[in-house]
Amino acid sequence: MPFNPKKMLSTIGANVAEARRARGWSQQELADRSKVSVRMISLIESGENNVSLATLGNLAGALELTFTQLLEDARELPGPAAMLPRKGIRLWQGSRRGTKVRLLQSMACKRTMELWSWTIAPGDRYQGEADLPGFREVVYVIRGELTLEQEGANQVLRAGDSIAFPSDQAYAFTNTGDCSLIFTLNVVG
Helix, strand or coil, X not given: CCCCHHHHHHHHHHHHHHHHHHCCCCHHHHHHHXXXXXXXXXXXXXXXXXXXXXXXXXXXXXXXXXXXXXXXXXXXXXXXXXXCCCCCEEEEECCCCCCEEEEEEEECCCCCEEEEEEEECCCCEEEECCCCCCCEEEEEEEECEEEXXXXXXXXXXXXXXXXXXXXXXXXXXXXXXXXXXEEEEEEEC
């Protein structure tokens, strides 16, 4: 299925608004709980704004939803979705051909856990925003060379390397190698 950001943003907006209303929350209450501005929430709910993965994560956490629940289009699902499409759901596309981020799985538990598959083309970069306090990310590099940038410090990871780090601060993933970078990312919050 082709990547359709406009449809995805519309679905996310409708799901955020529905979940917020189901809880009896105003946009201000959701803003306070998620640390996302009321203006951003309004733009997201209207489907008019491209939203970062960190912002989506903050909204999902505050609403006690999984990423999957934010992305589900109830009009297209025959029942509760227990399994994502085989290759996951594409949520981000970089500026260079071949860069993409797919959500592989997401589940509700005492805390949030998500499994992502990332591919970043040579020279491309993803700038991540800070997650809510207490969130951590675990990266495992399958192929290529990943430079993890955090607070001015860079760490280079190669195939077979893994790292766990608190993601409640800004960070970036850059492909500093000469081939496609492929890695998995686990988010626990």
